[in-house]
Amino acid sequence: MTETKKTTIVLFSGDYDKAIAAYIIANGAAAYDHEVTIFHTFWGLNALRKDEHVELKKGFMEKMFGKMMPRGADKMGLSKMNFAGMGPKMIKSVMKKHNVVSLPGLIEMAQEQDVKLVACTMTMDLLGLQKEELMENIDYAGVAAYLADAEDGNVNLFI
Amino acid sequence: MTETKKTTIVLFSGDYDKAIAAYIIANGAAAYDHEVTIFHTFWGLNALRKDEHVELKKGFMEKMFGKMMPRGADKMGLSKMNFAGMGPKMIKSVMKKHNVVSLPGLIEMAQEQDVKLVACTMTMDLLGLQKEELMENIDYAGVAAYLADAEDGNVNLFI
Amino acid sequence: MTETKKTTIVLFSGDYDKAIAAYIIANGAAAYDHEVTIFHTFWGLNALRKDEHVELKKGFMEKMFGKMMPRGADKMGLSKMNFAGMGPKMIKSVMKKHNVVSLPGLIEMAQEQDVKLVACTMTMDLLGLQKEELMENIDYAGVAAYLADAEDGNVNLFI
Numbered sequence A, B, C: 001m002t003e004t005k006k007t008t009i010v011l012f013s014g015d016y017d018k019a020i021a022a023y024i025i026a027n028g029a030a031a032y033d034h035e036v037t038i039f040h041t042f043w044g045l046n047a048l049r050k051d052e053h054v055e056l057k058k059g060f061m062e063k064m065f066g067k068m069m070p071r072g073a074d075k076m077g078l079s080k081m082n083f084a085g086m087g088p089k090m091i092k093s094v095m096k097k098h099n100v101v102s103l104p105g106l107i108e109m110a111q112e113q114d115v116k117l118v119a120c121t122m123t124m125d126l127l128g129l130q131k132e133e134l135m136e137n138i139d140y141a142g143v144a145a146y147l148a149d150a151e152d153g154n155v156n157l158f159i
Helices: A016-031 A042-046 A058-070 A084-099 A103-112 A120-126 A142-149 B015-032 B042-048 B060-068 B083-097 B105-114 B123-129 B143-151 C014-030 C040-050 C060-068 C085-098 C103-112 C121-129 C143-150
Strands: A008-011 A036-042 A118-122 A137-140 A155-158 B006-011 B035-040 B116-120 B139-141 B155-159 C006-011 C035-040 C116-121 C139-141 C153-159
Touching: A008 A016, A008 A042, A008 A142, A008 B116, A008 C139, A016 A036, A016 A042, A016 A084, A016 A103, A016 C040, A016 C143, A036 A142, A042 A118, A042 A120, A042 B015, A058 A103, A084 C060, A084 C121, A103 A118, A103 C121, A118 A142, A120 A137, A120 B083, A137 A142, A137 C116, A142 B015, A142 C006, A155 B155, A155 C153, B006 B015, B006 B060, B006 B143, B006 C139, B015 B035, B015 B042, B015 B083, B015 B105, B015 B155, B015 C116, B035 B143, B042 B116, B042 B123, B042 C014, B060 C085, B105 B116, B105 C085, B105 C103, B116 B123, B116 C085, B116 C116, B123 B139, B139 B143, B143 C014, B155 C153, C006 C014, C006 C040, C014 C035, C014 C085, C014 C103, C014 C153, C035 C040, C035 C143, C040 C116, C040 C121, C103 C116, C116 C143, C121 C139, C139 C143
Parallel strands: A008 A036, A008 A155, A036 A118, A118 A137, B006 B035, B006 B155, B035 B116, B116 B139, C006 C035, C006 C153, C035 C116, C116 C139
Antiparallel strands: none
8 A cells, every 4th residue: 555645835925937836736746646735825825816806804004915915826926027017928828829727727727636725824814814815615724734734745845 | 652853944035024934834843843954045144143233354245245135034125025125014013913923033932942043154155154243052054964954854945 | 775865956946046056955965875856947947058049940939038038057147136247246256266166067067966957848838948958968857757756855845
């Protein structure tokens, strides 16, 4: 009997290109029957945001962060050569041309493959994000749960 | 008998938010009785700098680097939305509001939990940083020592 | 009989300083008889580019990316304090002064130590890079090959 292999990814970055790399590795590992967890923290939480505005009571700081941060995977910028949004358009256009699935598509695929998508509750508090603003069917947890997964992980990455 | 689990983090980044993530994971792992090492290299060394100016003989380049780099954990900028220093103020303010310990506090907590804080001697040389400028009670080592820790590590991250 | 230890690094970043960190860790691990793989993806592919222009048929987007991205390890910028190219000059100057091998030298050393240098074929397609533009004696593979190496890895890093 072979043990199930485990892959965990901390997605800290809010960059479109880094999130693509994270989700491609996650989907690849899931295809090889790894148990996969992506733990979204800090700016990585933006990948899980719904793209519409959600009316919620928030303090001033939380409103500010909410406004300044991209709403959902499709609105994130590049880590390099962002050019005020031109870069992501170029990348999306070549991705389409080469039949690479877009980031929202990669996230959907991850959910279909039972990749566990976790939102870090501590940084949600910090950035003033509430569950109503994030996608359905995700988990909520803290660093303890991440470590419990990672300590048995074969591949643990921080992206 | 169970073996002690090991966590190692290479802290390369000099960003306040990434350093917080590193130290929260490190403190979490230490609380679960992992042996934890944070290996500070390149800009990550700034987290270990004392906040006062230390008078030392240095070459021109070393002086330049010394002046341009933040002096200590409390002066570091954000990886995203730094806004000329406004971003760190906002983050610190929400951290306080949510009772999250500040970065200098997280570093202190790590030392109390016997997290091994290591300064990379090769990059100290490169950036012209001397032991007198860094915090007390830290270790000094090179890549060989890091690898010796990491090759038995359960969780190894590069941040 | 002891098993060969394995180290894998995903080099996503196109920053000179991060690439140095990646190659120093890789060379260190190879010196300790680890089997080492560096999987170059996205901007990390630039470290493998030849420094001369290679005449190739390309579409408009691919030409744009090709022009905007640095041609080879020696032309990459810093993640911090790049100062329009001044930063890399300073770092290279102090590296020379401290007898630290330059990035192109570190890559050569890695090849001599049989570190497996892999170019990610999917992101080559995305960025319009062709084999003729990259260094000799490297491997070409996708995420599946990376995962096959990483799942048995002792040290797996994403840089």
